Amino acid sequence: MFLLKALLPVQTRLRLRSYSWWARGWFYRGKEVYCPLCQGSFQKFLAFGVEKRPHALCPKCHTLERHRLLWLYLQEQVQIEHQPLAVLHMAPEPVLQEKLKRLPNLQYRSADLTSPLAMDQVDIQALPYPDASFDLILCSHVLAHVPDETKALQELRRVLTPQGKLLLQARIFTDLPLTLEEAQATTPQQRLQAHGQADRFRKYGLDFAHRVSAQGFSVESVEYAKTRTPQEQRHLGLAQQEIIFVATPSPHGAP
Ligand SMILES: [Zn+2]
Known part of the structure; x- marks a missing residue:
C-alpha cells in the first residue's frame, strides 16, 4: 500500500x-x-468513526453526515448553484470541491496548508489573499487543528467581504462548558493525551460560538438537520446534533 502511494x-x-x-x-x-x-x-449509509457511528458514510462518495448537511444548507440557504459568489474553501473535502469547482457562477479557490488536492497551499494564520476577497468561506473541522485560533479567525474575517458569510463546522464536546486547551501539550504525543488527537490543539466545548464572536463576528448556531422530519433525517443520513455556525463580520470588529 505504501509502495502504491x-x-x-x-x-x-x-x-x-x-x-x-x-x-x-x-x-x-x-x-x-x-x-x-x-x-x-442506497440500502443504507455505513458505520464510520473511531467510535463507530451508524448511518454515517455514503457507500459511493464517502461523505459523512456533516458534508450532506452543509451541502443542503448551501443549496437551500446560500443558493450556491445560482448566486455569483467568490468562495474560499479551506481544507477542501474532495467531493464537495469537485461540485463547487464545476459551478460556473462561482469564483472558487480551495486552500490547505499541505494537501495537494487544494488549489493553494496556504497557512490559515497568514492568508495570502487581499482584504474582502470572498463572499463565502467554508471552514469545516479545521480550527481545532490550527495552533493560533485567534490569528486564523482574524485572517478569515479580513478576507471576508463585509456582507460575507463564514460557515464553520467543528466537533463540539457537549460535556465541556468551556473549550479545553492544554497549553503545556506541545508535542503530538502530549496533544493526543490532552485533546484526543495528535494534531488537535484544543477540544471545543459549548463556548465555540462565543470564541468565534470574540474575534469580530456575529454568530448564529444553525441546527439545520432539524428543518427535516426524523424520517427525512434518516433518509438523508443527517445527524441532529451537527451544527452549522454561520458567522458574519460584526460592523465594529472585535469587541
Ligand atoms: Zn454520496
Whole structure:
C-alpha cells in the first residue's frame, strides 16, 4: 500500500479510489437512503468513526453526515448553484470541491496548508489573499487543528467581504462548558493525551460560538438537520446534533 502511494501520482490514486467507491455504491444500491452529494440511492449509509457511528458514510462518495448537511444548507440557504459568489474553501473535502469547482457562477479557490488536492497551499494564520476577497468561506473541522485560533479567525474575517458569510463546522464536546486547551501539550504525543488527537490543539466545548464572536463576528448556531422530519433525517443520513455556525463580520470588529 505504501509502495502504491509512493509510486502513483495523487490524481491517479484518487481515480482508482473513486472506482472502488463506485463499485461499493453499486453493491449497496437500494432505495432506503439518498445522498444529496452524489445523488445516489442506497440500502443504507455505513458505520464510520473511531467510535463507530451508524448511518454515517455514503457507500459511493464517502461523505459523512456533516458534508450532506452543509451541502443542503448551501443549496437551500446560500443558493450556491445560482448566486455569483467568490468562495474560499479551506481544507477542501474532495467531493464537495469537485461540485463547487464545476459551478460556473462561482469564483472558487480551495486552500490547505499541505494537501495537494487544494488549489493553494496556504497557512490559515497568514492568508495570502487581499482584504474582502470572498463572499463565502467554508471552514469545516479545521480550527481545532490550527495552533493560533485567534490569528486564523482574524485572517478569515479580513478576507471576508463585509456582507460575507463564514460557515464553520467543528466537533463540539457537549460535556465541556468551556473549550479545553492544554497549553503545556506541545508535542503530538502530549496533544493526543490532552485533546484526543495528535494534531488537535484544543477540544471545543459549548463556548465555540462565543470564541468565534470574540474575534469580530456575529454568530448564529444553525441546527439545520432539524428543518427535516426524523424520517427525512434518516433518509438523508443527517445527524441532529451537527451544527452549522454561520458567522458574519460584526460592523465594529472585535469587541
Ligand atoms: Zn454520496
